[in-house]
Amino acid sequence: MIMLSKRLQTIADRVTYGSRIADIGSDHALLPVYLVQSGKCPAAIAGELNPGPYQAAVKQTAEAGLNALIEVRQGDGLSVLAPGEADTVSIAGMGGSLMSGILQEGWSAGRLAGVRELVLQPNVGEDIVRRWLAEHDYVLQSEAILEEDGRIYEVLHAAVLADAKEARRHNEQLYDASFLSLQLPSAGRREWLYRMGPYLLRSGEPLLKKKWLLELEKLERICRQLELSALPESREKERMLRGEMKQIEEVLACL
Incomplete structure (x- = not known):
């Protein structure tokens, strides 16, 4: 079984057992290969736009003998995903502005239908991603912070609640900043x-x-x-x- 970096392992640890995952911007498809090899995910989609990483993902999947369980697709963002194909979407290694743009396009096109959780690792602009999640009634379940090779990363795990009103109440409590002693509104x-x-x-x-x-x-x-x-x-x-x-x-x- 392949070994993941500390950053990718932190993402993998937050994927719900038994979920079908779509890894967007999958690069070499290390995350989906690991999740399927380990038995945590029964199947996966690896989405990649650029030809080089796409070919690397195809090669990685083939060498792992997982062509029947991992489908590597070339396309922009969530365009590789059809509604109802995945329970979990992971996106990692890009700026928060780009990430939220990908999520918004997918949301508007209905491609996030059926997705129950998002595992996100923005390199910068984490605030943009958190704001997008709250505005679209996703609820943060956890946050992790780690350091690897001299860089500090944050991993956000968000879920969909059955009741949108409950999600808004939860987010209102989560982002209640009254515990901060700041001279600010x-x-x-x-x-x-x-x-x-x-x-x-x-x-x-x-x-x-x-x-x-x-x-x-x-x-x-x-x-x-x-x-x-x-x-x-x-x-x-x-x-x-x-x-x-x-x-x-x-x-x-x-x-």
């Missing part, structure tokens, strides 16, 4: 739950703090560069960044 505090993660913030994950301390260092470097400029726009940009840094520090102090 409720909408401003909620924004930090989207950015840092409602579960991660509540649990005080040390790795979350490390991630945002690194972000503070990056913002400080940008501010120092802006200080060298005499342009009024640079002064305004620096002022905005300093304000954001202050808020990050206040949120981290709540951990």
